[in-house]
Amino acid sequence: MSSISSRLRPTAAALGGLGPSQPVTGLVWRSGSLIAIIFILALLAWRAPLLLSPGNIGLVLAQASIVGTLGFALTLVVAAGGRDLVKGGIDLSLAANLGLSAALYASLLTAGWGDLPALGLTLLAGLGVGLLNALAVTVIGILPLLATLATMSVCAGAELVLTENLTVPASSPFLDWLAGQGPLDFPVMAWALLVLAAILALLLHGTPLGLRLYGVGGNPAAARAAGLRVRFYLALSYVLAGLLAAVAAVLAVAFTSAATPGSDEMLLPLIVTTFLGTVFSSRLRPTIGGTLLSALFVGFLVNGFQLLAISSYWANGIQGFLILVVVATTRKLGPGARR
């Protein structure tokens, strides 16, 4: 036996050898996508010169702040849950959570609540929905796809009960400030998006907490072997996402001075935003920076179509198409996609 194995050893090495590491085909695909995105933007800017005027940029940023914030929320969930679309991290309830939180916020203000208590309660509500998701996923062990689908209908139902499917107008000094212009003649909401992105980027990419979230998502077994409490980090991602949905709700109420029905239409754009954002990451994974850039890209795309007076239905179709392309290619090429 020893003679077999000792003789076998150099033989096996001579015959088989160890292959070199795989070439990074993702790089080619990635730079191709980036070029396509720049090309599309350049085309829009050429046909609609107004697109890149400072006032319009501010508007696009302010508009993008809502879906961008939701995108950040999903980024956290996907980072900690893994990129497998079926078994990995996904939160379908984010848009409905926004709808419920916005309705609650507007209703509280209309009922005469002060800015601070109304804001506090709204954030708590969003957090509560996130907690519900976290419990369903980590304690009960339901697939995130199903768990958050259930939470989504709970939120949508609760919103209808609260608003009876009507628009709830809202105004307050805080909302007025939020909807106004900030430093450098930029909308406050645009600033809000950038500041939020900076904070979350620091959290996810600069702290041990962020590294652990990615670790839990990238290989739960490895994270467990590293002594991490996998379920805690998983739960945390859903709770933070719920909180961010409430933040997005406040921005949405500020943007339209009301809580309006139809938040479910936000679901597809927010998924596009997060998964398209992976293109901007060298490791093809969702990052805060990538999500911010793709939120801006989608924002400029929709805005450009409006400027060119092209039907907004086209924008919907293109977003759906982007999802297909991005998901298909990350599945094929992403480092996590390999078995």
Added chain:
Amino acid sequence: MSRPETALAPDEDAYLSLSGLTKRFGGVQALAGAKLLVRKGEIHGLVGQNGAGKSTMIKILAGLVQADAGQIHIGGRDLADARPRDVEAAGIHFIHQERMLVPDFTVAEALFLGHEVRLGPFLARRRMQASAQALMQRYFGRVLPGNRLIAELSTGEQQIVQIVRALLQEPQVLVLDEPTAALVRAEIDHLFEALNRLRAGGMTVVYISHYLSEIEALCDRVTVLRNGQTVATVDPRHTSSREIASLMVARDLNEMFPARVASKGRPVLSARALGDGRNFQDVTFTLHAGEVLGLTGLQGSGAKELLRSLFGLDRITSGEVSIEDRPFRARSPREAAAQGVAFVPEDRRHQGAILEMSIAANMTLANLARFSWRGLLRPRLEREVATRMISELAIKAEGPDAVVASLSGGNQQKVVLAKWLTRAAPLYILDEPTLGVDVAAKIEIYELVQRLARDGAAILVLSNDLDELVGITHRILVMYRGRTASSIPAATTSPAALLDVILTGQSEIAHVVH
């Protein structure tokens, strides 16, 4: 057969002690009162066949799997029912067989996950990268840039990252589960150097390996597991590898290669001037009923490609092949199978068996026609045949309904073989049939090959295991740079002589034989 039943060391000597460990997975008894006693500062080998319970034992120690019964102590501290972090806190660190790394992490991130170097509340990325590099250099004498991604590393490099990751925690006890399986020679030497240095520094090491030569070179004592029980703990300086091996398998290794079938029948497969226009050309050979033909060669010699093209995975562009005097042309494995070729692929995880399905269903898949009647499956017959195959091949499983994924690697390979046995094919093509399986499973596979030959099948075996080629085949076809270098009768050659032909393409032996 001599069997040294060396007495186990008394408990009070042991620094780390596992005793009375029992664990059942469904109907499979993985551990039945196994015991492991490790002294402080020694390198303790743990050996046993696949399925002997080594991995289960280590997973229980790591707190990843709960034992049904048993005690674990380290330095007098009770570790039964401990969680992974408690075990780490007790100073025991593991290098598992599975790659416990996050694929899209950088080397530095993977090394420090869970024990990050901080700068205030933030990650000190640059410091982590610098110390990652320093550690690699110190323990393995090689530079692995701290910002490379894990997914871009070779398997050996990933293994190094895992080992360094464990060393980072300055463990009291280091447990390595098959650490060299993916390493090349130089990396193994570095690992052994590092382990010897660690032992000199007082570290206790538990070392699990298939390679008894490694155990011999490295270990102070060796514990042998068999069928979930501890057979003996021996000193490798006084017990030969051969004796250790027979403790593992409880059978004499001379019996490893069953007797070859003597008779040679009519030609089954004949190939004339075969070529695929790229990897091999002008290959001519004949394979007879009852004959086992070996096929080997260096990577790039065309041996693998020749085998693949015979099963319709690659295209043949020139020459002629016939099976039982009928011209053979296969553009897909489906066509090849229809013309009487049974193929057992090397990559059985992906090509050979459907892991989520039961043993019975897997066996049936290759031969649906036999197990169905007017389009309906016949589950009774399916189960009957599966049950017979399980006992004939000694597949270690609960029964025909057991899911293939729950079996050990060697047993999965046997299921793939059984799958093809449910149909009587005139020609069997086996691609590395014993790669990664343990000694006992190898013996069963060898016996199976001989049984097929005895029943009149022709068998083509691609292998890089030279002992195996010499032991089980009649003739060995050596490929060299796309051509057949030689056709060597197995009875007149030795593994060493065979290796010479493989490496040089020169076949002096063959001439002597002629």
